[in-house]
Amino acid sequence: VPRAALFEAYARLGLGDRREAARLLTGYVVESDYDAGHYSLLCRLLHEQGDYPSLLLICREWLERDAACRADRILFTWAALHNLGRYSQAADYMLAEGQCLGWRARVHAARSVLALSGERAAGQTLEAALNSYADDAPQILRLWNQLKARESF
Numbered sequence: 001v002p003r004a005a006l007f008e009a010y011a012r013l014g015l016g017d018r019r020e021a022a023r024l025l026t027g028y029v030v031e032s033d034y035d036a037g038h039y040s041l042l043c044r045l046l047h048e049q050g051d052y053p054s055l056l057l058i059c060r061e062w063l064e065r066d067a068a069c070r071a072d073r074i075l076f077t078w079a080a081l082h083n084l085g086r087y088s089q090a091a092d093y094m095l096a097e098g099q100c101l102g103w104r105a106r107v108h109a110a111r112s113v114l115a116l117s118g119e120r121a122a123g124q125t126l127e128a129a130l131n132s133y134a135d136d137a138p139q140i141l142r143l144w145n146q147l148k149a150r151e152s153f
Helices: 003-014 018-031 036-049 052-065 071-083 087-096 103-117 119-132 134-149
Strands: none
Touching (some): 003 018, 018 036, 018 052, 052 071, 071 087, 071 103, 087 103, 103 134, 119 134
């Protein structure tokens, strides 16, 4: 009865026990047929708890099971890498995901570059995004200002 763990995870979530829900959901997604929604929920729970090592592991497993362009998986992977202090890897990862996320990938990469190398290097990365996606400049700058103001993601 593998779905019993899923139902218990949702019940725990409904009761506000997010940590236990994540634990149950982790076991369920690893052993069950693939469902992107379950992975997304699990990643959100792990992210909320600040469990970035587990988040990164689940994102990697998710990628192995489904390599399609999934913005939520990509953003959770970036957040895990960035929040673990792996800024260079986070920036490189996002730049590699540009085909899927477009300008958003470059803006997130710029945020990791800011943490790694400072304003000048981040400005160059952001400038490249603005040059490549000139029509999206207002959205790029809005996202940049939001990301720049935050310390964790």
